[in-house]
Amino acid sequence: MPRTLYEMYDRILEAVPPQQRLVVRSALHWLAFSVRPLLLEELAEAAAIDPSQPKFDLQSAGLISKEQIVNICGVLVSVTVGKGGQLRWLGDKPQVEKRSLSYYFDRSFTLVSLSHFSVKEYITSKHLREVSMRFFHTSERLAHSYLAQSCLLYLLSVNGGEVAFEISFDEYHLFTYVSQHWMQHWQRAGHGDDTGHPARTILGGFLTMNPDQSQxxxxxxxxxxxxALWGLSIYLTWPRRANLTVASLGKKPWQPLYWAAVLGDLPLVRSLVESGADIHAHAPDT
Structure with a gap:
């Protein structure tokens, strides 16, 4: 019998089949360090992303079902069903997805979370780092780096990597989350001047001056x-926003250099300036 709570968690992870360990590790890291609670369908997509791969294809990524993600994580996670009106964080979701508030308030949603705060303490503990299940170990910075890379890879892969006239949020469940929160994860990862980190390859591929890679x-x-990052205005509607094409990026506001500066990412700022970014470009007035 396990003598401590951590030893009990060791036993649970030891029972995870090898072919499912990457998914379980990803799910635990997402649940421990996501900016807001995750819907079950969001977690099912998030856990399937592998940022060590060059791309993420939602159709061929071998997604597991919502039921499977709960089953393979076992007692380490719990699910809660609630009405949209009871979930305060949904206040941002209707604005992004352009749905009426009644769409959310009248529906039930399944949230998934770690079953106990000790699970988060466990996966970041010295104990886990020193036992056979160390594969599941992480730190706050490593987890945020993993989530930031996963968010960016997801954004780069939506609609097969092509510009979409309109995003189907019923197909891309995680899109709202990654759009809103990838910068927070990046900043919390604290990469600083670590120019050799693989995460920079993904960020550089997203905030790029190359029109062939800007989809x-x-x-x-x-x-x-x-x-909306600063609460300066309400979200715009699709008809007004869905007109940004790769060809028009150079003539549109919110250039990649702007976001590199917002992130305080000097290596990326230097790279973009060297690639021809306009340092005199202004953020839009409208």
Missing amino acids: GYANWLNTWNPR
């Missing part, structure tokens, strides 16, 4: 109103 960036701006 993910265009989809992000077509969906998310940057002014």
Whole structure:
């Protein structure tokens, strides 16, 4: 019998089949360090993203079902069903997805979370780092780096990597989350001047001056109103926003250099300036 809570968690992880351990590790890291609670369908997509791979294909990623993600994580996670009107964080979701508030308030949603705060303490503990199940160990910075890379890879892969006239939020369940929160994860990862980190390859591919690689960036701006970051305006509607194409990126506001500066990412700022970014460009007035 396990003598401590951590030893009990060891036993649970030891029972996870090897082919499912990457998914379980990803799910635990997402649940421990997500900015807001995750819907079950969001977690099912998030856990399937592998940022060590060059791309993420939602159709061929081998997604597991909502039921499976709960089953393989076992007692480490719990689910809660609630009405949209009871979930305060949904206040941002209707604005991004352009649905009426009644759509959310009249529906039930399944949230998934760690079953106990000790699970988060366990996966970041010295104990786990020193036992056979160390594969599941993480730290706050490592987890935020993993989530930031996963968010960016997801944005780069939506709609097969092509500019979408309109995003189907019923198909891309995680899109709202990654659009809103990838920058928070990046900043909390604290990469600083670590120019050799693999995460920089993904960030550089997203905030790029190369028009042949800007589809993910265009989809992000077509969906998310940057002014909402500071609460300066309400989200714009699809008909007004869904007109940003790769060809027009150079003539549109909110250039990649702007976001590199917002992130305080000097290596990326230097790289973009060297690639021809306009340092005199202004953020839009409207």
